[in-house]
Amino acid sequence: MDKIPSPSKKRLVLLERLLSEYKGNLITSKKIEELSSWSAAVIRKDISLLGVHCGASNGYKVAELLQAIRKSAGLEKGKRKCCIVGLGRIGQSLLGSTELDGTDFELVAGFDSNVNRTEILHADFPLHPTTLLEKVVREEEIKFAILTVSASEAQQCAAKLSDAGIIGIVNYTPCVLSVPPSTAVENVSLLTALETLSAVSEQV
Amino acid sequence: MDKIPSPSKKRLVLLERLLSEYKGNLITSKKIEELSSWSAAVIRKDISLLGVHCGASNGYKVAELLQAIRKSAGLEKGKRKCCIVGLGRIGQSLLGSTELDGTDFELVAGFDSNVNRTEILHADFPLHPTTLLEKVVREEEIKFAILTVSASEAQQCAAKLSDAGIIGIVNYTPCVLSVPPSTAVENVSLLTALETLSAVSEQV
DNA sequence: ATTTGTGAACAGTTTCACAGCG
DNA sequence: CGCTGTGAAACTGTTCACAAAT
Numbered sequence: 001m002d003k004i005p006s007p008s009k010k011r012l013v014l015l016e017r018l019l020s021e022y023k024g025n026l027i028t029s030k031k032i033e034e035l036s037s038w039s040a041a042v043i044r045k046d047i048s049l050l051g052v053h054c055g056a057s058n059g060y061k062v063a064e065l066l067q068a069i070r071k072s073a074g075l076e077k078g079k080r081k082c083c084i085v086g087l088g089r090i091g092q093s094l095l096g097s098t099e100l101d102g103t104d105f106e107l108v109a110g111f112d113s114n115v116n117r118t119e120i121l122h123a124d125f126p127l128h129p130t131t132l133l134e135k136v137v138r139e140e141e142i143k144f145a146i147l148t149v150s151a152s153e154a155q156q157c158a159a160k161l162s163d164a165g166i167i168g169i170v171n172y173t174p175c176v177l178s179v180p181p182s183t184a185v186e187n188v189s190l191l192t193a194l195e196t197l198s199a200v201s202e203q204v
Numbered sequence: 205m206d207k208i209p210s211p212s213k214k215r216l217v218l219l220e221r222l223l224s225e226y227k228g229n230l231i232t233s234k235k236i237e238e239l240s241s242w243s244a245a246v247i248r249k250d251i252s253l254l255g256v257h258c259g260a261s262n263g264y265k266v267a268e269l270l271q272a273i274r275k276s277a278g279l280e281k282g283k284r285k286c287c288i289v290g291l292g293r294i295g296q297s298l299l300g301s302t303e304l305d306g307t308d309f310e311l312v313a314g315f316d317s318n319v320n321r322t323e324i325l326h327a328d329f330p331l332h333p334t335t336l337l338e339k340v341v342r343e344e345e346i347k348f349a350i351l352t353v354s355a356s357e358a359q360q361c362a363a364k365l366s367d368a369g370i371i372g373i374v375n376y377t378p379c380v381l382s383v384p385p386s387t388a389v390e391n392v393s394l395l396t397a398l399e400t401l402s403a404v405s406e407q408v
Numbered sequence: 409a410t411t412t413g414t415g416a417a418c419a420g421t422t423t424c425a426c427a428g429c430g
Numbered sequence: 431c432g433c434t435g436t437g438a439a440a441c442t443g444t445t446c447a448c449a450a451a452t
Binding site: 017035036080169181188189194 | 238309404
Binding site for chain 2: 442443444445446451452
């Protein structure tokens, strides 16, 4: 609960997803091993770090385990506000996405430096010119940003976002972002992902 | 070159991107620290693992460094074939994407279990029903897959892909995939990314 | 003088092995 | 008796500090 290592946190978040789709009241670490690519040992250790004791000789109680992970991951604190920065091809496709429906994350604003776009496009939340980014993020206390601008604007936007109090950036650009430690970045660009796969699977 | 730890490999791949946009013949580890979020020490260590000596008292020779990383990451081995599995909203948006233009990755096939889609949609490469997945992947020796199917099909497709010889999956679904160690997975789903950010930035 | 390159110390993670519990 | 839960061991990765290089 207090000081869980970051690799464990990441796995626990994925475990939450896995469990939320699992049909059954009980699950063993062995069964989780089968459904994921983690070892039973790592799973037991991760769960033990939560500090709850929801396991027994027949496995973990799924409901209690889910509850514990959600609490530890800071889900369950109500909706978490997100914004989209950059309304090009990828950004537009996210405007209409239902991927966050029913989750703890909520899109509350979109930004683009091209005022045409912010005026023409429509979404369930307001679209602003990028000049208002810092103001809106601060006022609305938005904590997460989805960065879908062009490579040339990426670093500059990332800096603005950190300054405005954003704690997490989902980076759809293939750029390496330089941000202070108070801001976390997840790189999800297709090209970055493919290159990473290529590098780690090189069996030289 | 031989046995580079995987975190170093991932950073080197990102460094390659950073350097390829850098204007200048020389760059110091201090400068890279500024442009990224890594320490100068970690950067020097990563580079030293490449086994080349392209640095001097005034910094690294950018061109030589780029060359060395590309070689080590297995880029430079000619085009790497990729396929898209799932032609729903995300898959379709990738069909028209220019993100891989000019890179070492090349889309050579698309798959969907809905034959309507494979017939109606158009791309610069052939679209097949998912029943042909294993056959086409094997024959064309496709090594990377972009998984954009629905959550309910994800695990089943991932298993087929591993069987067919795929070594890397870019996973756009929020599912945890169970694959053998011969297949690497990069999770790039928006929801997974946001949950990960939420978990790691919890300052409990 | 400044920066690389690197062994060695340190820190963080994973694995192991088994005591304890239902 | 099988499975969790967990210290301790083994391993992996990062930081440090300084010798070598130009």
